[in-house]
Amino acid sequence: MNIHIDESGTFTCASAPESWSVVVGVATAEPARRVIQSALADLRRSAAALPHQEVKFNLKDSQYLELLREINHPTILLFAVATDTGTQTVEQVQDHQRFHVDDLRKNISRMKYAGGKDGLALLAEQIERLSPQLYVQLFCQSILLYNVISQATTYFAQRHPQTLSSFRWRIDPKGKTRTSYEQAFLKLAPALIQARSIRYPMTLYRGLDYSHMKRFEFTEETYPDHLHTEHGLPYMEGHDLGRMLRESIDFPDSKSSDGIQIADLLARCLKRTLQAKFDNPKAIANSIGKLTARQGTAGASVDLVNFSASQFVSPATASVLATMAESSRSLIQPRGAQRRLSRNTS
Template sequence: MQLLKDLGLDVPLCIVFLTTTNKAGTNLHIFIDESGSFVTGTGETSSISTVGALIIPSKSMDDFARLYNRARLKLPKDKGEVKGRLLSERQVGDVANLLYTVGCIFEVVAIDVGLHTLQEVREHRNNQAKAITENLTDAHKPKLKAHVEGLREQLEAMSEQLYVQSTAMNQLIYNTLNHATIYHSFRNPPELASYHWTIDAKSKDGTTSWEDWWSDVVMPMLESRSFKKPFLEIEGGDFSYQKTLPNHHKRTQETVCKKPHERVLL
């Protein structure tokens, strides 16, 4: 699909969150990419980096593809791909109107890394690393303890750049789940049966160590955050397509490039 290439998703890391439901439904398609370097300590007074999620209902995918393929014929390109930096204000407005017409949502998280020092980022990263293992005890199985301690060690060794990006990604996923769920609970409840995430991969040769780490921690981190700040449900919305049957678990299926594999999280 040309949309994927224009979003920079030539080699997508595709993570699909499928929820067992008590109703037949469809699923939301969510495409994620980043813009900017996320590099701190460059001396620049302002340096904006962003991660964004384009959320397209299943029922709108065909219409979106048809309208976008028609619109992109007139959009400026670099090596055959539409680049946002080349678009005029009017062209950006035309694309935004297209998204609005077919019922899409665009969620974005931005950070000005120029406002943060390397020391601040390192301190934030190290505090997060400590939090990963702070509740481990001798009552936990050795294999689990070793795995969690390994995740901490990976985080402690992670570059400041990748840590800032992972933090922005976690915030984006949380915001997307919150806002898209509320939006579609009033408009297209069946779309909430499952969520299909396509995330830009950094390598054409499979996942990087950072992507493996992030894939391991994003779900438990979201779960932990939801205890402190639960996802919203607004009276009048239909959230029934998200309700799981008793004794059924949510399932995560992960496909990386052309090397599919499955990971089941219980």
């Protein structure tokens, strides 16, 4: 599976609502490569751009609609996490950060081995040192990563099972040298998605073909002991999510990556849609929703994250979110009404 990730927005607390920051992940099977190449070539011609030139700004509704139509393909699945930084203060983000750190530290004494205690203490310390902006960005991105792993696996297990044999993460870099955020991401993201998998166990479905993921399953030697001693989970069950993330991760130049360019366009498109800045935002929202998947009666794979006690969404934003949910695909194909098998992962 190829996963290309990009974002739009600063993730910095703002003074006015509708200050959206979004991060998107585009999960694809190998046949999607030609679909994306063709869609980008058509967009460049429409925008009078040079071959292989990145197209980013001043796109019309019609150009976005055509792009979204072309990449509406079963081998392409969109995930997104968004936060309105205008509805939360720096103090509220810091409170959320302190609560997160305190929660990690409460679990240190429960760890059986010194290595586990030290690792959890270091994770808490590193999160505590993050600036509010980096904390918001990393928190949103860790949710995105887990959503991709936990849901794209089930999606492709029904359609292109061989896609699950590897996970290639490609993330848009923010400079020629590794930024402080990218350094923090590489250190903290595997541990954060592990923690999330304990709180929200990944659901696998009987009858689907997860066999290509077998090499990521824990063995008796690699299973993290604390999942058994502290959470009562049996040995030999679950997948090593950290390995799924670390095995193939890179920050390529977007100029050389069609996948990053698509992720960039979708991030910008989603942000403008949430802000209702298109002439016809509902038409755009309908097309975006077709790229996402819903699980059961849940909405589309666009998670809203808020760091304050209350969540406010304007009527215009609520309307486009509802449109996305209505047009989204079903994660489980109709004939796949399999009995669920809940398995913890790490």
